[in-house]
Every structure is written in structure tokens, then in C-alpha cells.
Amino acid sequence: MGVEEELLLLGHDGSPAPRAQEVLEGADAGDGPLENEFMEEQLETATEPARSLTELADALRTGRAGAREAAARQDALVAALATSPVAFTGTTVSRLRYLRARSAFGITAWEQLTNGCHVHVAVADDAEGVAVLDRIGPWLAPLLALSANSPFWQGGATGYESFRSQVWARWPTAGPTRVFGSPEAYHEAVAALVATGTVLDEAMVYFDARLSARYPTVELRVADVCLDVDSAVLLGALARGLVETAARAAEAGEPPPDAPPELLRTAHWRAGHSGLDGDLLDPATWRPAPAHDVVGALVTHVKDALADAGDLDVVTELLGALWSRGNGAVRQRTWAAAADGDLHAVSLQAADALLAP
Secondary structure, three states, rough: OOEEEEEEEOOOOOOEEHHHHHHHHHOOOOHOEEEOOOOOOEEEEOOOOOOHHHHHHHHHHHHHHHHHHHHHOOOEEEEOOOOOOOOOOOEOOHHHHHHHHHHHHHHHHHHOOOOOEEEEEOOHHHHHHHHHHHHHHHHHHHHHHHHOEEEEEEEEEEOOOEHHHHHHHOOOOOOOOOOOOOOHHHHHHHHHHOOOOOOOHHOOOOOEEOOOOOOEEEEEEEEEOOOOOOHHHHHHHHHHHHHHHHHHHHHHHOOOOOOHHEEEEEEHHHHHHHHOOOEEEEEOOEEEEEOOOOOOHHHHHHHHHHHHHHHHHHHHHHHHHHHOOHHHHHHHHHHHHHHHOOOHHHHHHHHHHHOOO
């Protein structure tokens, strides 16, 4: 598995800083792979494929450290925040594709300063990949709840744990998908979306989970970027467990679950709204249940895959720590309260936490 993280560039006052191009021009090989994202206030890092969670944790920490070092040369900070707590006016990266998107999609593009975490998990081929996509949908919402790290937007509280998920949902192709049944049906669906002329190209088919166009992987795209490394490792472990569990189910001839897209979309909305602090939708019943119970059901669902990978004890430990300290949204709200509502201080505290466990 490998993980791509979108990170927020900040000035020393905690406001988003449009310095991505400067950072990339001044980066060196020791900073690791760094790329643009849609806005000048963002950087993207990517790990090499990892087999163990220790490898993944080291790679994530190295990537974040490289981004921080490259940003520091341009007098900027880096934070793993899924949205900026501080009000901003985003600066679109000056690339033709991004400028076309800005022109075509209006405020959806103008305000798209959001940072996600994309987990890539290897699959044998497109047939296995589509079989996985057809089976993991009900469990993606709990991953969003675990990662939720965007309670503030444009300088104020939103009432959501992941407001990034609300902003991202404005894109016409974002969200859950139906059961495809075959690689041919999947690729036909993608081609049909592109043929509408509504999106610019295949890369703008923003399903919650999709076949990667660059790697032999399934790409899970539902999560906020995680505030700390341990939460990102937990996300990666559960994502790999989900993919492996789904692949085994398909190989055993088990049919995909009955999960209509309208219920998946509602479950996603609820996870973004409530995070771990309220009820989520239980994939077994599609009724509300405490987040602790739904996350527990997720772990039970992937337990065999976690155990076989040697991940179960680590996941249990990381999950216990997450319940104790709260996800990124909880911690941001705690910091805001301690700072008497100063959201600049929240951004700066997040920058300090970039490499924390």
C-alpha cells in the first residue's frame, strides 16, 4: 500500500500561504517526492509502497518532514489540516488544466482548498479491483469518521467534523458508486461520464474509491488528511484490510452487499457531520448506531485480513489511542477553546503536530 497526503502551506501567522511553486522550485532530492495540488496553498506527498505498518509510518513521517523542510526554505510552515481554520482566498496553480477547471466550475473550484488522504492498495488486476470496489462501499463512511479533521471553514465553526467532505461533494462525480460487476462496466461508466463534457477528463472522475489510472491499485479517496501520523497509519491499515477482505469475498463467490448509492451517500454525509462523536449508519442495518459500535464492526469485518498481515495488534493499539485523544476535528476544537477561539493559533498548533505520533 501507499499513501498520498495533501498538506496545507501556512505563513507564520497561521494563514494559508500561496507558496507551492516557490517551495517546489527550492526543493531538493532529500525532501522526497513533492507535487502541486489544485491550489498554491497546498503540497502533496506520496510514500513508496509499504508492506508493513512500520514501513508506512516511517515513510509518512519522512514525507511530512521533507515537505516541512522544503517549506521552511521559503519561510512557510506545513500542517496536515483538511481545511484551513483561517479564512482564505485560494490561489489556483497556474497550469492550464487547473485554470480550465477554475473557469468551468466557478465557486466549486475557487473554494477547493481541501486536503485529503488517498490510500492505494495493490490488486492483481482490474477484475479484482472492480470486485473490491463493488464490496467496500458500506465501510468507507467509517473511514471518513475516523479521519475527520476539518471542523472549521472560512474562519468559523461549521457544525461538521469533516467539512472538507461537504466542499468536495460539490464536484459532479464525487461520492459513492453502484455495483459495476466487471471491469468493462466500470470503464464504460467512466467513459460515459467523460463523454458528457461535464468533467475535463478521466482524472476528474472523483469516486470515493476508484481504480488508479497510474498504479495497479484501488485508490480509497474518502478520508480527510489526518492530523497526525498514527491516524494516517491506522487509516492505511484499515484500508488495506478492507481491500483484502473484499478480494477474498469475491474469490469465494460471495455477492456484493446490497448497498444502494443513496444510502451510501447518506452514510457518508452522516460520517462527515458526526465523526466519532455521534451515531453513524451501521452497514448491517442502515440504522443509526454509536460510532464506537460501527467502528468496532469495521474492525471485526476486516479482522482476519488484519491478523494475516500482522496488523491486528497495532490497529487495536492505534484505535485505542484515537478513542482516547479524539480525531483531528476534536483536537482542533479543543485547541480553539484553549485559545479563546483564535483559529490562527489552531493552524499553528497543527503545524507543530505535523510529525507527532
